[in-house]
Amino acid sequence: xxVTIRDVARAAGVHVSTVSRSFSAPHLVNPETRTRVLAxxxxxxxxxxxxARALTTGRTHNLGLIVADIANPFFPPLIKAxxxxxxxxxxxxxxxxxxxxxxxxxxxxxxxxxxxxxxLLCSPRLxxxxxxxxxxxxxxxxxxxxxxxxxxxxxxxxRGARLAVEHLTGLGHRRLAxxxxxxxxxTSKEMQEAAAAMNEVDVVFLGxxxxxELGGLAAxxxxxxxxxxxxxxxxxxxxxGLIEGLAERGVEVPRDVSVIGVDDIVAGRxxxxxxxxxxxxxxxxxxIAVDMLLQSVDAEAATGVTMLETTLIVRESTxxxxx
Amino acid sequence: xxVTIRDVARAAGVHVSTVSRSFSAPHLVNPETRTRVLAxxxxxxxxxxxxARALTTGRTHNLGLIVADIANPFFPPLIKAxxxxxxxxxxxxxxxxxxxxxxxxxxxxxxxxxxxxxxLLCSPRLxxxxxxxxxxxxxxxxxxxxxxxxxxxxxxxxRGARLAVEHLTGLGHRRLAxxxxxxxxxTSKEMQEAAAAMNEVDVVFLGxxxxxELGGLAAxxxxxxxxxxxxxxxxxxxxxGLIEGLAERGVEVPRDVSVIGVDDIVAGRxxxxxxxxxxxxxxxxxxIAVDMLLQSVDAEAATGVTMLETTLIVRESTxxxxx
DNA sequence: ATACTTTTTGCAACCGGTTGCCGAACCCGA
DNA sequence: TCGGGTTCGGCAACCGGTTGCAAAAAGTAT
Numbered sequence: 001x002x003v004t005i006r007d008v009a010r011a012a013g014v015h016v017s018t019v020s021r022s023f024s025a026p027h028l029v030n031p032e033t034r035t036r037v038l039a040x041x042x043x044x045x046x047x048x049x050x051x052a053r054a055l056t057t058g059r060t061h062n063l064g065l066i067v068a069d070i071a072n073p074f075f076p077p078l079i080k081a082x083x084x085x086x087x088x089x090x091x092x093x094x095x096x097x098x099x100x101x102x103x104x105x106x107x108x109x110x111x112x113x114x115x116x117x118x119x120l121l122c123s124p125r126l127x128x129x130x131x132x133x134x135x136x137x138x139x140x141x142x143x144x145x146x147x148x149x150x151x152x153x154x155x156x157x158x159r160g161a162r163l164a165v166e167h168l169t170g171l172g173h174r175r176l177a178x179x180x181x182x183x184x185x186x187t188s189k190e191m192q193e194a195a196a197a198m199n200e201v202d203v204v205f206l207g208x209x210x211x212x213e214l215g216g217l218a219a220x221x222x223x224x225x226x227x228x229x230x231x232x233x234x235x236x237x238x239x240x241g242l243i244e245g246l247a248e249r250g251v252e253v254p255r256d257v258s259v260i261g262v263d264d265i266v267a268g269r270x271x272x273x274x275x276x277x278x279x280x281x282x283x284x285x286x287x288i289a290v291d292m293l294l295q296s297v298d299a300e301a302a303t304g305v306t307m308l309e310t311t312l313i314v315r316e317s318t319x320x321x322x323x
Numbered sequence: 324x325x326v327t328i329r330d331v332a333r334a335a336g337v338h339v340s341t342v343s344r345s346f347s348a349p350h351l352v353n354p355e356t357r358t359r360v361l362a363x364x365x366x367x368x369x370x371x372x373x374x375a376r377a378l379t380t381g382r383t384h385n386l387g388l389i390v391a392d393i394a395n396p397f398f399p400p401l402i403k404a405x406x407x408x409x410x411x412x413x414x415x416x417x418x419x420x421x422x423x424x425x426x427x428x429x430x431x432x433x434x435x436x437x438x439x440x441x442x443l444l445c446s447p448r449l450x451x452x453x454x455x456x457x458x459x460x461x462x463x464x465x466x467x468x469x470x471x472x473x474x475x476x477x478x479x480x481x482r483g484a485r486l487a488v489e490h491l492t493g494l495g496h497r498r499l500a501x502x503x504x505x506x507x508x509x510t511s512k513e514m515q516e517a518a519a520a521m522n523e524v525d526v527v528f529l530g531x532x533x534x535x536e537l538g539g540l541a542a543x544x545x546x547x548x549x550x551x552x553x554x555x556x557x558x559x560x561x562x563x564g565l566i567e568g569l570a571e572r573g574v575e576v577p578r579d580v581s582v583i584g585v586d587d588i589v590a591g592r593x594x595x596x597x598x599x600x601x602x603x604x605x606x607x608x609x610x611i612a613v614d615m616l617l618q619s620v621d622a623e624a625a626t627g628v629t630m631l632e633t634t635l636i637v638r639e640s641t642x643x644x645x646x
Numbered sequence: 647a648t649a650c651t652t653t654t655t656g657c658a659a660c661c662g663g664t665t666g667c668c669g670a671a672c673c674c675g676a
Numbered sequence: 677t678c679g680g681g682t683t684c685g686g687c688a689a690c691c692g693g694t695t696g697c698a699a700a701a702a703g704t705a706t
Binding site: 337338339340341344351352353356375377378379380381 | 653654655656657658660661662663
């Protein structure tokens with residue numbers, strides 16, 4: 001029912017190979033012939049079948065994009081950017097959600113493998129060993145996770161955390177709390193290390209916590225107990241939950257406690273108080289990751305780590321320490 | 324390099340067709356043989372190539388999911404649910420973002436067509452004519468858009484709007500404003516019609532507006548000018564922007580004006596005041612749309628319209644009219 | 647043991663493209 | 677007019693599976 005290359009060949013009075021070449025190796029066919037073939041193809045509404053093509057070329061022109069949770073507001077901008085960039089390069093992208101389940105993640109990679117040229121793994125929950133093993137089967141690019149020797153896109157939360165701490169100390173805060181994320185998170189580890197290395201300030205670590213508003217809500221008690229007046233939260237969702245939890249205890253932000261989040265999600269820009277936060281360049285990460293992936297798809301051995309800058313955005317959830 | 328059906332056949336000492344049947348037509352092969360073949364396959368790490376299979380069967384086991392804007396918080400839950408449901412049925416899904424551009428939308432459908440068994444169109448911006456034409460080429464399911472004779476999943480915003488208006492009148496509001504969305508939006512039209520049909524209340528329509536916080540922000544002046552004390556906004560983003568804009572004018576929500584949004588996005592549940600909103604069952608819509616699509620993929624002629632219930636969630640952005 | 651079913655398996659064509667190889671047609675200069 | 681080099685297009689094998697058909701094997705009835 002669909003029009004194939006043979007239909008076009010018949011209608012144009014040439015061999016299928018000529019039609020094929022008219023599309024994928026123009027210099028090998030007489031311009032005149034080519035024009036005629038293209039015209040006939042257009043006329044018949046012919047569209048090459050990418051899957052069939054992939055069978056011989058080994059290039060599907062598809063990418064896989066695997067994320068822990070599509071609904072986590074951190075990811076959609078990244079997905080959007082990655083998809084747009086892929087499209088620019090004439091690639092389509094499978095998006096898959098693992099629901100934070102490493103098993104599902106591995107399974108997905110396995111079944112996707114034959115249908116894609118490469119996979120973007122965003123904040124994967126798999127073990128390093130598994131990732132290294134899987135790498136034999138298909139090119140990867142990692143986002144937000146570091147595994148030796150693998151192409152990676154990272155966002156410099158360490159620096160962001162330092163800026164955040166400086167911002168807080170600049171406002172007179174001397175005792176800070178870091179509300180950490182899941183224990184396996186690279187981001188969380190980076191934040192902790194950066195904060196711990198700062199001078200002239202007391203830092204306590206509260207966690208691990210689930211990376212959600214509920215996590216923040218639950219951490220409120222600990223924060224109060226810690227006596228900290230400045231808080232760096234694992235992400236904006238946690239920060240928002242935390243502010244909520246503090247309010248329930250009569251602690252007002254930023255009057256009594258200053259709170260900084262990470263990600264710069266939309267929800268933080270709206271609402272009240274507007275969040276001071278470390279903005280993550282998720283869109284850029286998506287774009288760059290796609291380009292790195294495509295590069296390592298045909299370069300065979302490309303690797304490297306790209307570190308993206310983060311920025312501190314000061315809004316309303318931080319203020320001077322009360323003296 | 325990858326292990327194919329022929330490798331398995333060789334290793335198991337059988338013909339490729341036997342291997343093929345061991346996977347896709349078990350009843351046609353001796354249980355003993357099958358067990359052996361499966362063991363060898365497992366051993367070699369064989370995974371059937373879906374794309375190759377699609378070539379003969381005509382079933383790719385892939386779906387396309389096309390949305391206007393991945394980053395719009397309305398969509399991620401839908402995408403997530405659709406993806407999960409597809410996975411349950413052993414389907415993979417291409418996600419594509421059109422950036423609100425009808426041209427991109429059509430193009431995407433065209434290039435995706437050969438690689439998928441069906442396409443989910445969410446809030447499409449294409450004309451009815453185009454949609455009907457494209458339908459010849461590939462099965463569709465529409466979400467949030469009505470085209471005669473096409474399988475569709477709708478969410479009952481009309482009823483939601485009626486509930487919202489009743490809620491407001493119940494609080495004593497007698498003059499309402501509806502801040503409408505983009506002019507082509509089915510949702511917006513439904514809301515308007517439902518609101519207009521209500522008795523014992525004055526309704527003015529303000530719009531069209533872009534479906535974003537900025538749209539709401541800009542509409543604040545009109546709302547103030549309208550003298551309305553209750554507002555139904557096109558969606559939560561607009562509602563949040565509107566509340567912001569009203570605040571800038573010294574109008575406090577819900578003290579001076581009550582505001583109701585649509586969608587129940589996360590940003591509305593957090594922040595302050597927490598939004599009273601019409602919750603859209605986006606996850607359910609995603610799930611059901613996928614099932615309808617798969618149904619119409621093999622049933623060839625399935626059609627029908629599914630209307631999903633919406634709910635009014637009362638939070639903090641609505642209150643009694645001042646007397 | 648024979649003839650007739652019913653399973654089980656192999657053969658080969660096919661899905662829709664791509665590509666190495668070879669011959670035909672063409673071009674050029676001598 | 678002829679030899680040699682290009683350009684162009686056809687042939688056929690191949691990618692990794694599926695499937696209709698028929699042969700072989702196994703089971704059953706006589």
